[in-house]
Amino acid sequence: MSIKKRIITARPFVKWAGGKGNLLQKLEALLPTNFDDLQNVTYIEPFVGGGAMLFHMLQRYKSIRRAVINDINPDLIRCYQLIARTPEILIEHLKVLENKYCGVDNLARKELFYAYRDQYNSEGIHPDKRAALFIFLNHTCFNGLYRVNTSGKFNVPYGRYKRPVICNEELIMADYRLLNSIELVIRQPGDYKLVGRNLSRNHLNFVYLDPPYRPLSGSSNFKTYSNSPFGDEQQKELKLFCDRLSMRNCQVMLSNSDSKEQNDVCYFEKLYEGYNFSRVLAPRFINANPEKRNELEEIVIRNYNC
Numbered sequence: 001m002s003i004k005k006r007i008i009t010a011r012p013f014v015k016w017a018g019g020k021g022n023l024l025q026k027l028e029a030l031l032p033t034n035f036d037d038l039q040n041v042t043y044i045e046p047f048v049g050g051g052a053m054l055f056h057m058l059q060r061y062k063s064i065r066r067a068v069i070n071d072i073n074p075d076l077i078r079c080y081q082l083i084a085r086t087p088e089i090l091i092e093h094l095k096v097l098e099n100k101y102c103g104v105d106n107l108a109r110k111e112l113f114y115a116y117r118d119q120y121n122s123e124g125i126h127p128d129k130r131a132a133l134f135i136f137l138n139h140t141c142f143n144g145l146y147r148v149n150t151s152g153k154f155n156v157p158y159g160r161y162k163r164p165v166i167c168n169e170e171l172i173m174a175d176y177r178l179l180n181s182i183e184l185v186i187r188q189p190g191d192y193k194l195v196g197r198n199l200s201r202n203h204l205n206f207v208y209l210d211p212p213y214r215p216l217s218g219s220s221n222f223k224t225y226s227n228s229p230f231g232d233e234q235q236k237e238l239k240l241f242c243d244r245l246s247m248r249n250c251q252v253m254l255s256n257s258d259s260k261e262q263n264d265v266c267y268f269e270k271l272y273e274g275y276n277f278s279r280v281l282a283p284r285f286i287n288a289n290p291e292k293r294n295e296l297e298e299i300v301i302r303n304y305n306c
């Protein structure tokens with residue numbers, strides 16, 4: 001009898017607020033129509049997060065020969081670096097955490113979770129261990145959220161999962177293989193604008209931007225992913241950045257919430273005047289209140305016609 005080996009496809013190794021896993025087909029429908037025929041594309045994702053779109057695009061389009069990814073979160077970037085270069089180090093750390101955590105009862109697990117959370121928040125911990133703790137916390141904390149307090153300390157409580165997978169070795173190796181099938185630039189964690197330094201001079205640059213959402217109504221100092229705010233000032237700067245990318249012949253696609261101003265005018269249609277707009281329905285799963293896990297419209301802004 002032959003044993004069939006399950007083939008794991010590359011996909012995000014963390015659950016991430018605003019992750020695009022449920023929107024991939026809809027976003028794909030909004031790519032340039034000739035995307036399949038292009039050659040030597042550089043795919044750039046300056047707010048990569050869990051990378052749902054990155055993993056999808058690299059698997060689906062063999063025309064992508066080079067990718068540039070960036071995020072402001074240093075531990076997330078460290079995970080990408082380890083997965084792309086030395087996955088065995090990450091796997092080793094994760095196995096230790098998994099064995100300890102899954103080998104004890106619920107009460108002890110909760111204590112262990114808070115002990116690891118304190119360790120993660122402490123100074124001087126080795127970046128590889130921090131990266132593993134980051135994945136551990138993501139898989140065991142409440143709802144897989146990432147939230148920091150005003151001092152930048154991760155403060156999401158314990159998640160009570162019965163059988164959390166902490167070390168998904170097959171997935172990490174699938175991600176490793178995919179990330180190594182192209183030339184990959186992982187920028188040092190920092191502001192999205194820095195990807196401007198990594199544009200290809202000779203080939204098409206396709207830039208997908210998925211910044212922190214603007215709240216559905218009204219402006220705010222929105223802080224979910226890091227201690228740096230992403231409010232209306234940052235949304236306006238981002239629009240200017242998209243203009244600069246357009247001037248450098250990049251094809252740009254950006255998604256955000258379909259946020260309204262007080263007079264019910266669409267905030268992004270006004271800000272991105274002259275660009276093309278589409279709406280897609282997006283299920284929202286990361287919400288503490290199950291009643292509020294419904295579908296919302298998101299806006300997709302492009303500098304090209306489909």
Ligand SMILES: C[S@@+](CC[C@H](N)C(=O)[O-])C[C@H]1O[C@@H](n2cnc3c(N)ncnc32)[C@H](O)[C@@H]1O
Nearest residue numbers: 018019020047049050051052072191192210225
């Ligand atoms: C909506 S999420 C992206 C989600 C991603 N598309 C996915 O599928 O998981 C926005 C990301 O932007 C990052 N971020 C926030 N401010 C940033 C900045 N100024 N520069 C770069 N990244 C930033 C956050 O850490 C977060 O990962």
